Amino acid sequence: MLEFLEISVLGLASGSVYILIALAFVLVYKATNVFNFATGEMMMAGTYFFYMFDVQLGLGWLMALPLALLGAAILAVVIERLATRPLLGRPPVVLIMVTFGVSSIMRGVAQLIWGPDARTMPEILPRQPFFLGDMLIPGRLVWSALIVALIATGFILYYRFSRAGTAIRASSADQVTAESVGIDIRGVFRLAWIFAGIFAAIAGIVTASVNGVTPQMGSIAMNVLAVVMLAGMTSVGGVVVAGLIVGWLEFVVGWYLGSSWQSFVPYLLVLVVMMVKPNGLFGEQRVERI
Amino acid sequence: MQQSTFLRVSGVSVRFGGINALTDVSLDVPQNRVTSVIGPNGAGKTTLFNAISGFYPVAEGSIRFQEHDLLAQPASRRAHLGISRTFQNLALFPGMSVLENIKLGVHPHLRAGLLAGMVYLGKARREEIEATARIDESVLDLLDIRPYRDKPVSGLPYGVLKRIELARALVMSPRLLMLDEPFAGMNHTEKGQMAAHIRRIIDTTDVTALLIDHHMESIMAMSDQVTVLNFGKVIASGTPDEIKRDKAVIDAYLGQD
DSSP states (O other), X not given: OHHHHHHHXXXXXXXXXXXXXXXXXXXXXXXXXXXXXXXXXXXXXXXXXXXXXXXXXXXXXXXXXXXXXXXXXXXXXXXXXXXXXXXXXXOHHHHXXXXXXXXXXXXXXXXXXXXXXXXXXXXXXXXXXXXXXXXXXOHHHHHHHHHHHHHHHHHHHHHHHSHHHHXXXXXXXXXXXXXXXXXXXXXXXXXXXXXXHHHHHHHHHHHHHHHOBOTTGGGHHHHHHHHHHHHTSSOHHHHHHHHHHHHHHHHHHHHHHOHHHHTTHHHHHHHHHHHHOTTTTTOXXXXXXX | OOOOEEEEEEEEEEEETTEEEEEEEEEEEETTSEEEEEOSTTSSHHHHHHHHHTSSOOSEEXXXXXXXXXXXXXXXHHHHTTEEEOOSSOOOOTTSBHHXXXXXTTGGGOSSOTTGGGSOXXXXXXXXXXXXXXXXXXXXXXXXOGGGTTSBSTTSOHHHHHHHHXXXXXXXXXXXXXXXXXXXXXXXHHHHHHHHHHHHHXXXXXXEEEEEESOHHHHHTTOSXXXXXXXXXEEEEEOHHHHHHOHHHHHHHHXXX
């Protein structure tokens, strides 16, 4: 029993990174209707930015972190402006293919600059483990879960109550009406991409503190697809719950049944949910008016 | 009553592919008056509204609003100039409450910009509180929607939703209020109520109204001047009495081979 509890806590904590990546997917999808397959590469790029500022330029992590997030935000704006905005209004499949293209370009460029091998990231999160009763939880996991919890809570409050949050929600519901009440929807698109870039970068930096950074690290974002589908594509709050469910499930299944089960059981869950609730657990039904 | 030209649509054509949705349409909307555009379904009324709002590109012609060349402004800027509108199909945001929906009408007039509005503090917060107070004081009672203030919009009766949309268009006292088929889909009682609400708004504020509808009677009574569209062209313009006697209008409405 204690073992199960311990595994569960570890699973929930590791699911927290999924929440950030999933938020990056959902925000861009909600605001612009683009499913951004370059999210993983935005995560990878943000992580390399951090590595570059901290290790290669020796600025120290306190300086490197804001610079890396700034770089990630600028990169997101550039992708939005150059790759997706000229194509808005085209069939969704075109936009999806474009984000695929962008993702492979980014992997290629990262490999040219930093090489194919994994680079070890400096440790910024304390390793000191935490004790919860008899349970021992690695320090890094606790800290990363705390950071994610803080960011996710802050963001959801902001999204729910601030004016920019309202503007994003309004644009995602109906772009024409949003424009008619004076919302600058291009500004909203940009804002959504900026948030996505920053969230992806933070998720990348947290993940890489364990595994290091390689040009291929963006593939983690593919696991997050399960989270996004489970939550239902459009639900910001649902992503949090779904992230925890998938993280927990992966960890528990991996522990008891082995890693080959771990890689597909979450998808099995998603498949079942999609059959019962096609819009996901928390997704809104999008009714198209003709 | 002042009667300077306020909104002037001159020679506007809108084309979709090879189809001429509007051909050489000209229309003057005098200030503080009620101008209506009527015409059968498909005559181009909503297209004209969308050209004024900036949702459709204009192939030829110009649209001036006071001293501004409207066509040079993106759609979201036109709301800032004091143009607000409602839609033929309700355009409310279903996930939000009545208050939130109306508050979006205040959006363009808040001075703290989108990025400043990111932080729900200081100036942005004060403006937010002022906006709520403004809604509480002005439009809720004017349009009889106070009982619904904090309810989510999904599930409210149709007539109420139409009034909420009108409240959102009105909340910042626009200079030009464009109503796209305000009576569409309403039963007789709701039509009467809506007409009374619109009358009250026109009488008590100094808004200039531009209405479109395909139903002549409901709209003639409240208009100072009427323009009739058919197949994307202006076929008549004048006072309601002149329009009722106009041969071209009678033909368009009664049908003619």
